[in-house]
Amino acid sequence: MTGNKEDNNLLILLGPTGVGKTDISIKLAKKLPNLEIISADSMQIYKYMDIGTAKPNNNILKIIKHHMIDIADPAENFDVIQYSKLATKIILDIFKRGKIPILIGGSGLYISSIIEPIFSGPNKDSVYREILEEESEIYGKEYLYNKLVKIDPISALKINSNDLKRIIRALEVYQSTGKTISYLQKKAYHKNAKFKYQIIGLKRNREKLYQKINSRVDKMIKDGLIEEVKMLRERGYNENLNSMQGLGYKQINKYLDGEYDQKTAINLIKRDTRRYAKRQMTWFNHKIKNIEWINLDEYDDNETVSKIKNKRVFEEL
Numbered sequence: 001m002t003g004n005k006e007d008n009n010l011l012i013l014l015g016p017t018g019v020g021k022t023d024i025s026i027k028l029a030k031k032l033p034n035l036e037i038i039s040a041d042s043m044q045i046y047k048y049m050d051i052g053t054a055k056p057n058n059n060i061l062k063i064i065k066h067h068m069i070d071i072a073d074p075a076e077n078f079d080v081i082q083y084s085k086l087a088t089k090i091i092l093d094i095f096k097r098g099k100i101p102i103l104i105g106g107s108g109l110y111i112s113s114i115i116e117p118i119f120s121g122p123n124k125d126s127v128y129r130e131i132l133e134e135e136s137e138i139y140g141k142e143y144l145y146n147k148l149v150k151i152d153p154i155s156a157l158k159i160n161s162n163d164l165k166r167i168i169r170a171l172e173v174y175q176s177t178g179k180t181i182s183y184l185q186k187k188a189y190h191k192n193a194k195f196k197y198q199i200i201g202l203k204r205n206r207e208k209l210y211q212k213i214n215s216r217v218d219k220m221i222k223d224g225l226i227e228e229v230k231m232l233r234e235r236g237y238n239e240n241l242n243s244m245q246g247l248g249y250k251q252i253n254k255y256l257d258g259e260y261d262q263k264t265a266i267n268l269i270k271r272d273t274r275r276y277a278k279r280q281m282t283w284f285n286h287k288i289k290n291i292e293w294i295n296l297d298e299y300d301d302n303e304t305v306s307k308i309k310n311k312r313v314f315e316e317l
Contacts, residue, residue, distance in 0.1 A: 008095050008195035008207055011311065013104045014040070014284060015202035016277035017247075018213040020296055022056055024202065025104045027305045029064040035057045036065040036094050040105025040114070045072045045083070048232060051225045051250035054205070074232060074243040084113035085288040089193065103197075108283035115197055115288070121184065122167075131166045147171060152180035186216055198311055201284060201291040202304075208297055210274050217248070217270045226262075227254055247273050 029035045031287060045055040047070045055061075055069060067090045067148050072078040090113070094101040103114060115260070136144050144167050149156040152278050159166045170219040173259070205214070229252040239253035248269050253264035284291060292311075294304055 007079055008092075010091060010114075010195050010197040011100075011308075012111060012115070012197055013102060013202065013308070014199065014288070014291070016108060016209065016275060016284075017054075017273060018107050018216050019102055019106075019202045019204055019209060020212070020301075021202055021250065022054065022241055024296075024301060024304055025102065026056065026060055026064060026307070027301055028102070028308055029249045030192055031309065032100060034098070035073075035100040035102055036067065036316060037066040038094075038103045039066060039089055040087070040103050041068075041111040042080075042083075042107040042110055042115055043243070044069045044105075045078055046070070046074045046076075046243045047072065048235070048237075049074060049228070049243065049246070049249070051220050051223050051228045052252075053245065054220070060256065073158060074237045080109050080113050083110050087114055094211050095195070103263050106280050108287060112287055115199075121173050125172050128172055128175050129168060131173055133309045135162060136168075141167070144168065152182050154182035155180060157288075158182075186204055199288065199291045200308055200311065201293045203281070203295055204297050205292055205295070208316065209277060213277060214223040214270050217266060217273060220248060226255075230258065231252060232272075247276060 004154055013021060013025060022191055024035055029037065033138065041053065044055050045050060045068060046053070056064075056066065061069070068083070071086070087110075091101045091103070103111065105111060132144060143162050144164070145156065145159075148159070148167055152170055155170045156189070159170065161167075162302055166247045170181045173179075173184065177184065202208075225248055229249055232249075233253075234241075239245075239250070239257070244250065244253060251265045251268045251272070254260060256261055260268075294307060298305060299307065
């Protein structure tokens, strides 16, 4: 069996938290031994944070090659630009080795950064930025927005007239480079579009998804989430770190600090996770195009795996 490196056709498997992505991906990988998984989860990148991030267990990680897991210290401010660069490099290396890459996760921004590479642009120009901020205070946001309309009408159509931060950034880029940010973004996209992709989304009916989320939180507590947070605190990772603001970790930290009792913490984790799942679906539906959805309430895992195996990305395997 060989990979599909000639077409560089990436399979992306996405879905809300708790839907069952990990179980499906593991069963798929067992049927396709050349498959390597790239995690698109903004929390699984952190070391020592295993239970609350629902990482695959060590036995699975030994059998199936996973990437972008345990690559950052919890004290590190790891951002989407770093993720995009590292994950893209890994995906291209997997193609080069004749293996099958599959991007799996629920972090919409991370997934979007792979299919539509992020344009970082020139460094901040503090002096010019202060001038623009002062102009905004004197003449109002509309004055700067009208400047942008004249310079870069394409970006002006995409940016809300009240979004001062983005308006200033677009004007700043033009001041620094002499080129509009819309032109540079388009150029960066064509330069970085290194592979084709096919997107499969996994979903469930809302009530069933929420039931699974609640059960998963109960299992995390049983498996030792509270002890994991205590361990992180003992290692010196405090509750103000970005990593410790993740679902589960934030609420347990507040419980340990005495802000509320354990039962309240668990109920808040469940509630906030359900809300997060709803936001994920909103992102997928509005920010990512051409998703082919599979409702896991209508198929068992083996049927779902068969449906995925029959996709174009695997047709030459």
